[in-house]
Amino acid sequence: MASESVNPSPRPVSAKIVVSGGFGVGKTTFVEAVSEIPPLRTEAKMTTAASEFDDNSLVKSKTNTTVAMDFGKITVEEGLVLYVFGTPGQDRFGFMWGDITEGALGALILVDTRRLADCFAAINYFEERNIPFVIGLNQFEGAPLHQESDIREALDLPANIPIVRTDARVEDNATETLIHLLAHILDTLSQQTAVAPPAPPEPPPTPTREAPVISNDLRARAANALAAERSM
Numbered sequence: 001m002a003s004e005s006v007n008p009s010p011r012p013v014s015a016k017i018v019v020s021g022g023f024g025v026g027k028t029t030f031v032e033a034v035s036e037i038p039p040l041r042t043e044a045k046m047t048t049a050a051s052e053f054d055d056n057s058l059v060k061s062k063t064n065t066t067v068a069m070d071f072g073k074i075t076v077e078e079g080l081v082l083y084v085f086g087t088p089g090q091d092r093f094g095f096m097w098g099d100i101t102e103g104a105l106g107a108l109i110l111v112d113t114r115r116l117a118d119c120f121a122a123i124n125y126f127e128e129r130n131i132p133f134v135i136g137l138n139q140f141e142g143a144p145l146h147q148e149s150d151i152r153e154a155l156d157l158p159a160n161i162p163i164v165r166t167d168a169r170v171e172d173n174a175t176e177t178l179i180h181l182l183a184h185i186l187d188t189l190s191q192q193t194a195v196a197p198p199a200p201p202e203p204p205p206t207p208t209r210e211a212p213v214i215s216n217d218l219r220a221r222a223a224n225a226l227a228a229e230r231s232m
Helices: 027-034 048-052 091-101 116-128 148-155 171-194 216-231
Strands: 013-021 040-045 064-077 080-086 106-111 133-138 163-166
Touching (some): 027 106, 091 116, 106 116, 163 171
Parallel strands (some): 013 106
């Protein structure tokens, strides 16, 4: 009895997503909330020596800081896997951003509404590299709930950049934020395809010279002329 052939499952499509923003805005917490595997965290204890550079006055409970990156994985649906990378928030680790963001499909920029200026560097970074991004307003306790229009004006964001309210601690909330990012990425890619310049027209084919057709009468006349030339 012949065994039935089993079609192998298609290989899932994977994409790289970056979670970015200023110091202490919840990037590590966000990656940990959405990841279906134990996230890779590269944190170090904050010291008094770093207090000159890292202002944690509004996030006093923060005792660790990311010194390289965070990494997690989430399966959005069957066949689509997102690899989520979190950037370090301090300026002195900015040299690592190039490696972390290379090949990224899009980015989520987390924002603490008490410290809007801290996300300017991330916004500039992704704008300059034409990487699609959305703004995630992380809901810190006691943070002001500004109107979206006021946030957009303060960050100088164009109308096509989505602003999403999120809670980096809650899995469902954080996952929904990633879905907003995916939708924005797809919209951006479709718009780029729609406005892509048309392909240049193909050059006309190079004309080929056809071999001359020599009739039998012409051949005979040429032979007679050649014979007469030789008999002279």
